Amino acid sequence: MQFLSVENLHLSFRSPNGKSQPVVRVPTFSMEHNQQLAIKGPSGSGKTTFLHILAGVLTPDSGQVRIDGQFLGAMNESDRDQLRSGMIGYIFQSFNLLNGFSCIENLLLAMSLHGSSNLDRARSLLDKVGLVDREDHLPGQLSIGQQQRVAIARALINRPKLVLADEPTGNLDPTNTDRSLELLRSLCKEWGSALILVSHDPRVIGKFEHQVDWEELNQINGSEEVEVGKQ
Secondary structure (H helix, E strand, C coil), X not given: CCCEEEEEEEEEEECCCCCEEEEEEEEEEEECCCCEEEEECCCCCCHHXXXXXXXXXXXXXXXXXXXXXXXXXXXXXXXXXXXXHHHEEEECCCCCCCCCCCHHHHHHHHHHCCCCCCHHXXXXXXXXXXXXXXXXXXXHHCCHHHHHHHHHHHHHCCCCCEEXXXXXXXXXXXXXXXXXHHHHHHHHHHHCCEEEEEECCHHHHCCCCEEEEHHHHCCXXXXXXXXXXXX
16 A cells, blocks of 8 residues: 555635636655655646645645545544644745744644653754754744754654655755755655655755656646656
8 A cells, every 4th residue: 555645636726816726636646655755846836735735734626635544535624633743744945933932842842732742852853953052042043054954853853654845945055955955854764754845946856766747747737647656
């Protein structure tokens, strides 16, 4: 059984003129446990919306998403919240750290949403990302690269089975891009987390063995179905 699979996924948004505008139309998609995969495509093409569907944040108009044997469509909102907090880690382009909380508090809050609290684990993870000496710093006191490393740590603090990374290097310079990608991929490999990263940057995509072209995967124009996940 595939770790993650998608079948006949459709989602449309209502445009200001009242017409239905298709945004996501993915006939089939799958990936294995522990696989690391990059989805390439231009900004504004629906990649983020696709990740939000996989995370259970958005509900598709039709189709199925199954993660580790669980169908998201069969869950109520509470069950999806619990799945997100424990099984899925999400990394945003804009980091989305809580500015009024320190580095360590951002991690502990993420743990609390999963019903746990482990200061030693949080400090150990900050040490892995090279920021244990800044655990009491607020996000605004950190560089952009450091903020991204905290965001990576927060996404991984609950040892998720799946990490979704939405343009995670979009605000970083080349040096911090390379460092953040290496850190993210090595931690996912160490803890057995599958990783889906979306980006419009060919340099980022090129670092992944498994690549998917979003404009081929997302069949907005009604072309033939394609199967991806085993590249």
